[in-house]
Amino acid sequence: MEMPAVVQFLSAPGPLLALVFFFFLWTSATLLRLLWVSMAALLLRDCDLATKLLTERKTYWKNRVAWITGASSGIGLSLCRLLAARRCFVILSSRKKEDLISARDDAIDYSQRHGVKRSPEDFLLLPFDMKKPETFFGVVDEGRQWKGRIDFLFSNAGVACRGMMLPSSIDNEILQVNLLSQMEFVKLIVARMIQQQYGHIIFTNSMSARTTLGGRTAYSTAKGGLLNFSYGLSRELRGMGSPVRVTTVLPGYIRTSLCDRELYADGTVPKGVHVAKDIRTGLSSDRTAELMLRGSSRGLSEIWIGKNPDLFYMYAMYYVPDIANLVVDYGASSYARNIEEEIRQRRYVARRARGNGTGGPPPVDEPGAGFKKRKASEDVVHSAPFSSPLSFPPERHQPDEDASPASVPYEMATHAGERRSRGDSLPPAKDGKATAESKSRANSRVLPDAYGPIETVANAISDAVSQLGRFGSMGSDTA
Numbered sequence: 001m002e003m004p005a006v007v008q009f010l011s012a013p014g015p016l017l018a019l020v021f022f023f024f025l026w027t028s029a030t031l032l033r034l035l036w037v038s039m040a041a042l043l044l045r046d047c048d049l050a051t052k053l054l055t056e057r058k059t060y061w062k063n064r065v066a067w068i069t070g071a072s073s074g075i076g077l078s079l080c081r082l083l084a085a086r087r088c089f090v091i092l093s094s095r096k097k098e099d100l101i102s103a104r105d106d107a108i109d110y111s112q113r114h115g116v117k118r119s120p121e122d123f124l125l126l127p128f129d130m131k132k133p134e135t136f137f138g139v140v141d142e143g144r145q146w147k148g149r150i151d152f153l154f155s156n157a158g159v160a161c162r163g164m165m166l167p168s169s170i171d172n173e174i175l176q177v178n179l180l181s182q183m184e185f186v187k188l189i190v191a192r193m194i195q196q197q198y199g200h201i202i203f204t205n206s207m208s209a210r211t212t213l214g215g216r217t218a219y220s221t222a223k224g225g226l227l228n229f230s231y232g233l234s235r236e237l238r239g240m241g242s243p244v245r246v247t248t249v250l251p252g253y254i255r256t257s258l259c260d261r262e263l264y265a266d267g268t269v270p271k272g273v274h275v276a277k278d279i280r281t282g283l284s285s286d287r288t289a290e291l292m293l294r295g296s297s298r299g300l301s302e303i304w305i306g307k308n309p310d311l312f313y314m315y316a317m318y319y320v321p322d323i324a325n326l327v328v329d330y331g332a333s334s335y336a337r338n339i340e341e342e343i344r345q346r347r348y349v350a351r352r353a354r355g356n357g358t359g360g361p362p363p364v365d366e367p368g369a370g371f372k373k374r375k376a377s378e379d380v381v382h383s384a385p386f387s388s389p390l391s392f393p394p395e396r397h398q399p400d401e402d403a404s405p406a407s408v409p410y411e412m413a414t415h416a417g418e419r420r421s422r423g424d425s426l427p428p429a430k431d432g433k434a435t436a437e438s439k440s441r442a443n444s445r446v447l448p449d450a451y452g453p454i455e456t457v458a459n460a461i462s463d464a465v466s467q468l469g470r471f472g473s474m475g476s477d478t479a
Contacts, residue, residue: 030323046283046291056297061088063087065088065091067091067143069130070093071090072092072100075256075289081106107123124146151199155182162343175218177222179222179229200247203230203247206219249292249302250314252282253307255283
C-alpha cells in the first residue's frame with residue numbers, strides 16, 4: 001500500500017530536520033526577544049534606548065518660537081518652563097486666559113531660579129478651544145504675526161474619558177478633540193512652516209496608541225489615529241522635499257491632572273483628593289518634558305516615555321506582540337474590575353465634596369471584593385449611561401454656578417443605574433433613585449465573580465511585571 005505524500009515527505013530525514021531546526025530557531029528568537037524586552041525595560045527605566053543614550057541640544061531651542069497647546073498644566077506647563085529657561089520665545093494656548101497667565105508667571109519664576117531672566121514680553125497668550133475649529137485660522141495668523149514665524153509646535157492639548165461601552169456621542173467628542181481638531185490645527189501650522197522652510201511638529205500622544213486596553217477604547221482609537229497621522233504627515237513632507245520635521249512622543253502614566261478631568265466634568269472635586277494609583281506613581285511631568293526636549297532636539301521620529309510596567313508593555317508590544325496581546329486579552333476582565341472599583345471610589349469622593357456623603361475615608365476593598373459582593377446580592381455592573389460623568393470630557397454637564405452643593409444632581413456623582421450591595425460601606429444614594437436604577441437594569445451586564453485559570457496566570461504575570469517595574473523605576477525621575 002502506497003503511503004500518502006505527506007507521510008513520505010515527513011519520513012525523510014531532510015525535511016524533518018528542517019522543521020525541527022526551524023522550530024528551534026523560532027523558539028530561540030522568541031526567548032531572545034523576551035530577554036531583550038525585560039532587560040531594556042529594567043535598565044532604561046523611563047524612556048527608550050535612543051532617548052536614553054542621546055543628549056539634548058539646548059541651543060536647538062534658543063531664540064526660536066515655540067507654540068504649546070494645553071500649556072496651563074501638566075506636561076504643557078513643564079514644557080513652558082524648560083523652553084523659557086532655554087531662551088525660547090513661547091506661545092501658550094489653553095481654554096482659559098487666567099490659567100495661561102499663571103503658567104507664564106510660573107515659567108518666568110522657573111527661569112529666574114535657573115539664572116535666566118525672562119519677561120512677560122517673551123510670551124504670547126492665545127487662549128482658544130480645540131472644540132471650535134472654526135477659530136483656528138485667525139488664531140494661527142495671530143500667533144505667526146507675533147514674531148513673524150513659528151518654529152516649533154507642541155501639540156499637547158487633549159481630553160480623556162474612561163468607562164465601559166460609552167455612548168457614541170462621547171466617542172465623537174474624543175475623536176474630535178484628540179484627532180480631527182489636531183489634524184486641522186497642525187495642517188495650518190505646517191503650511192506656514194513650509195513657507196518659512198523650517199519647522200518641527202512634536203505630538204504628545206500616548207502609549208495607548210500602541211497598547212489598547214478596555215475602558216479606554218475611544219481614547220486609544222483617537223491616539224492610534226494621531227500616531228498614523230504623524231507618520232503619514234512626516235512622509236508627505238519628506239516626499240515634498242520639505243525640511244519640516246515630525247516627532248511623536250508616547251508617554252505612559254504621567255502625574256498630571258488629566259485623570260481628574262476625565263472623570264469629573266463638573267470640576268467640583270478638588271485636585272489631588274483622589275488620584276488613581278497608576279497616575280499617582282507615574283513619571284513626573286518635568287522629567288517627561290525633559291526627555292521630550294532631548295529626543296526632539298535630536299530629530300527622533302518616535303519617543304517612548306514612562307515608568308515600568310508601561311515601558312515593559314511597550315517593548316513587549318513591539319518585539320513580541322502575540323505574547324503581549326495574549327496577556328492583555330486574558331487580563332481584560334480584571335482590568336474592567338479595576339476600572340469599576342476606581343470609579344466607585346471616585347464617586348464617593350465626589351459626593352463628599354458636594355456634601356452628599358458622610359465623613360470618613362473612602363472604603364478600601366481588596367481587589368475584586370466589591371464585585372463578589374455585588375454578585376452575591378444580585379447586583380449588576382452597568383455600562384456608562386448618558387447621565388454619567390464618565391460619559392463626557394471636560395466642560396460637559398456643568399452645574400449652575402449658583403447651585404449649592406446639596407442641589408447638584410446626584411447623577412453627576414454616580415451612575416443613575418448603579419446599585420449597591422447591602423454590605424457596601426459607601427454612603428447610601430439619595431431617595432427617589434430606585435426608579436432610575438430599575439430602568440437601567442435592562443442595559444446592564446454582570447461581570448464574572450471569579451478568575452479563570454488562564455486569567456489567573458495572566459494576572460500573576462502582570463503583577464510580577466508591576467513588582468519588577470517598581471524596582472526598575474527607582475530614581476527614574478532624576479536619572
